[in-house]
Amino acid sequence: MNQPNRRTRLACFTFPHLAWVLTLRAHPELQGEPVLLGGQDPGGRQVVLAASPAAWARGVRPGLEWRRAEVLCPLAVRLDVDRTAVAELRRWARLALTSCSPLVEWGDDTSAYVDLAGSDPLRPEESSRAAHCGRALQAALGVPPSVGVGPSRFSAWVAAQLAAPGRVRLVPEGKAAEFLASWPVTALPIPPEVGERLIQFGLRTCGDCAPITLVDLQRQFGPDGILLHRLCRGLDSSRIEPWREPPPCGVRRVLAGGVEDSESLRFGAAELAQGLALELSRQGRAAGRIRLVLLGEDGPRRPSSTDQQVWWGEVAPPTPLATADELLAPLLSLFGRARFLTPVTVVELQAFDLVAPPVSQVGLWQGRAADREVVQRAVDRLHDRFGQGLVWRVEVRPGHPGDVPEERFVWSSR
Amino acid sequence: MSSELARREGGGAAQPEVGALALALSSLNLRYGPGVVHTGAPPLLQGLATGADSLDGITGCRGLPKGRISRLTGDLSSGAFELGLALAAVVSRSAAVAIVDFSLGLDPGNVEAYGGELDNCWLVRPRHSEEGWAAARALAKAGVALCLLVAQDWSRLTPGAAPAALLTALAEGDCAGLVLGGRLIPAALRERICLELECCRLNWTLAHGDVCGLRLEVQVSRSHLGAPGASCRLQLNFPRPYQLRIGLEAPDELAPGEESAVGLLQVAGGNGW
Numbered sequence: 057m058n059q060p061n062r063r064t065r066l067a068c069f070t071f072p073h074l075a076w077v078l079t080l081r082a083h084p085e086l087q088g089e090p091v092l093l094g095g096q097d098p099g100g101r102q103v104v105l106a107a108s109p110a111a112w113a114r115g116v117r118p119g120l121e122w123r124r125a126e127v128l129c130p131l132a133v134r135l136d137v138d139r140t141a142v143a144e145l146r147r148w149a150r151l152a153l154t155s156c157s158p159l160v161e162w163g164d165d166t167s168a169y170v171d172l173a174g175s176d177p178l179r180p181e182e183s184s185r186a187a188h189c190g191r192a193l194q195a196a197l198g199v200p201p202s203v204g205v206g207p208s209r210f211s212a213w214v215a216a217q218l219a220a221p222g223r224v225r226l227v228p229e230g231k232a233a234e235f236l237a238s239w240p241v242t243a244l245p246i247p248p249e250v251g252e253r254l255i256q257f258g259l260r261t262c263g264d265c266a267p268i269t270l271v272d273l274q275r276q277f278g279p280d281g282i283l284l285h286r287l288c289r290g291l292d293s294s295r296i297e298p299w300r301e302p303p304p305c306g307v308r309r310v311l312a313g314g315v316e317d318s319e320s321l322r323f324g325a326a327e328l329a330q331g332l333a334l335e336l337s338r339q340g341r342a343a344g345r346i347r348l349v350l351l352g353e354d355g356p357r358r359p360s361s362t363d364q365q366v367w368w369g370e371v372a373p374p375t376p377l378a379t380a381d382e383l384l385a386p387l388l389s390l391f392g393r394a395r396f397l398t399p400v401t402v403v404e405l406q407a408f409d410l411v412a413p414p415v416s417q418v419g420l421w422q423g424r425a426a427d428r429e430v431v432q433r434a435v436d437r438l439h440d441r442f443g444q445g446l447v448w449r450v451e452v453r454p455g456h457p458g459d460v461p462e463e464r465f466v467w468s469s470r
Numbered sequence: 471m472s473s474e475l476a477r478r479e480g481g482g483a484a485q486p487e488v489g490a491l492a493l494a495l496s497s498l499n500l501r502y503g504p505g506v507v508h509t510g511a512p513p514l515l516q517g518l519a520t521g522a523d524s525l526d527g528i529t530g531c532r533g534l535p536k537g538r539i540s541r542l543t544g545d546l547s548s549g550a551f552e553l554g555l556a557l558a559a560v561v562s563r564s565a566a567v568a569i570v571d572f573s574l575g576l577d578p579g580n581v582e583a584y585g586g587e588l589d590n591c592w593l594v595r596p597r598h599s600e601e602g603w604a605a606a607r608a609l610a611k612a613g614v615a616l617c618l619l620v621a622q623d624w625s626r627l628t629p630g631a632a633p634a635a636l637l638t639a640l641a642e643g644d645c646a647g648l649v650l651g652g653r654l655i656p657a658a659l660r661e662r663i664c665l666e667l668e669c670c671r672l673n674w675t676l677a678h679g680d681v682c683g684l685r686l687e688v689q690v691s692r693s694h695l696g697a698p699g700a701s702c703r704l705q706l707n708f709p710r711p712y713q714l715r716i717g718l719e720a721p722d723e724l725a726p727g728e729e730s731a732v733g734l735l736q737v738a739g740g741n742g743w
Contacts, residue, residue, distance in 0.1 A: 427613050428590075431566050434612035435592065442601050447609075448593045450578045461577045465588075 065172045067186040068212035071201040073106035074145050074165045075137045090132040094122050105137045152196035155408055156189040158368050161296035169296045186224050207232050211290045232290025237263030244287050250280045262288040306406035307331035314399025318391045328405050329383035342376035344409030348390040352398030369393050378413040385437030444469050518646040521560040524702035530695035535664050537641035541649040544669035549686040549706050554650040558618050559586030565615030570594040570606045572621035583709030603632040607639035617647045624652040633659045666692035683707035
């Protein structure tokens with residue numbers, strides 16, 4: 057289902073090619089040297105898969121035939137790409153981003169996109185969310201990525217190109233066209249001949265092309281004119297193709313029909329919590345963070361499964377969760393925060409930051425101590441669900457501090 | 471052949487009746503609490519001892535029924551509210567007590583003054599009624615012995631399904647529920663009250679020219695456990711901030727069969743009173 061009112065903000069992460077990252081790990085002495093990383097393409101030809109910045113400056117590009125690359129850069133160091141190691145590093149990097157957001161699209165091993173829409177109460181600002189994702193990616197890759205945030209893929213990518221490594225650059229909301237005004241047309245993702253014709257017309261930047269109407273651009277360049285019109289105004293696609301891999305631990309329930317209110321979903325919360333607790337017990341782990349993902353129905357105009365509307369929320373309790381009782385309270389709080397973009401058809405509960413379960417045994421102490429421990433855990437769950445200040449324990453304050461109960465007693469929530 | 475037809479006819483007729491009966495029983499048990507409809511002798515419902523034998527004797531289960539909702543009611547200054555706090559104090563000496571204060575005006579010092587252990591008391595001060603009901607359910611399931619619900623006006627605080635859910639939680643946690651305050655309560659809560667005790671003040675108790683307590687009569691006005699109408703008389707001694715020999719004075723004023731419910735317990739509790 058289409059959502060015209062949904063404000064989309066994408067974060068683009070650009071970083072050196074994964075093969076070059078691995079090469080620098082293995083050969084740090086190659087920093088600053090021209091290096092060609094080659095391999096065979098699907099057709100069996102030996103081509104350049106990645107190149108160091110020094111080789112890139114000499115005109116070497118990925119996909120270039122190996123012999124031409126040697127001509128362009130005769131003094132370059134030539135190495136083969138370890139595809140297995142690259143795939144492993146790609147997997148870790150994707151997992152790092154997925155732990156921050158379920159809406160991740162992996163690019164060509166030099167870029168990745170993350171949809172910043174969603175619920176993350178710990179980071180209400182998009183810059184902090186993008187920085188959080190960037191830190192996770194840096195931890196996986198070992199190099200800081202450049203981060204750009206914008207309303208569309210292209211504007212976010214341009215912002216990432218303009219940002220320094222380890223920095224976030226934001227495209228102001230509603231000002232994508234102004235932001236892109238100085239971007240050269242030769243750097244647009246359009247055919248080179250279109251760019252050359254634009255130069256011949258004297259249109260050198262996006263700002264020059266933006267005032268031209270769509271009809272005129274289409275008349276001159278055909279379908280490329282439409283693309284050019286969108287790119288220059290920051291109106292290109294904002295949708296991403298989310299990469300989905302089963303989380304380390306999670307449960308998924310497909311509902312019989314679309315559900316539009318959280319109360320109906322709450323009835324299934326206990327079963328969902330039990331399912332995840334069972335999975336955790338099988339692995340002998342506890343969840344340091346749980347995430348609720350609600351997937352909606354496909355829109356009538358977008359039959360692709362990647363167009364599913366998604367709401368997700370996370371909660372990181374103070375202590376790891378292992379049992380169904382422990383999982384239920386934060387799960388109910390997540391359901392309470394849920395915003396239903398469309399009728400929900402699939403509910404996923406995922407566990408992250410898996411750790412060893414806390415060493416506690418409720419029935420260890422006999423008598424009242426055991427009861428108190430159980431009650432204390434119930435109170436903790438209530439606080440997780442409704443916040444502090446609901447359940448109190450009072451203790452007599454020494455002396456005679458006052459007459460009202462708030463003065464005579466020490467009120468504590470534990 | 472005829473016997474086969476008769477058997478089939480009989481079986482076909484009896485099957486829907488059994489299903490309807492089971493459905494009716496399950497709905498009644500869901501609505502009024504597990505075991506409300508039973509065959510033969512009534513089930514032995516365990517009671518939470520109040521510490522006063524005469525009060526335990528009229529409830530039908532030797533105390534406040536566990537897994538059920540009880541209510542203390544009465545006119546203004548009838549002693550119902552004070553008796554409820556005193557019962558919470560008694561229970562808190564040996565088990566956990568949850569006090570859900572919808573009115574937000576309960577002074578925990580009263581429970582302490584009656585000899586209760588604040589260390590065993592969990593005071594819930596909900597910002598919305600739903601939070602209070604949810605907290606009551608959670609604490610009841612967790613195993614508190616007594617869940618005391620206090621409000622001034624129940625009509626605005628009782629969502630339709632909340633009492634039924636609380637009843638289920640009380641049964642699951644083997645917890646006794648006690649409702650205090652509010653003369654009028656909505657039907658959703660009233661029809662799930664298993665035991666209703668009506669308090670009536672007989673007279674004030676004076677000591678040193680000051681009111682130090684009251685004598686009250688507690689009568690079973692509504693009960694799912696037996697016939698209503700049983701009553702007892704109690705001596706309720708107010709907590710005082712100075713030394714008062716309640717335990718020695720009160721029994722002399724009591725008629726045979728009466729009991730000093732709280733003052734006697736205070737002496738037995740060894741808190742120096």
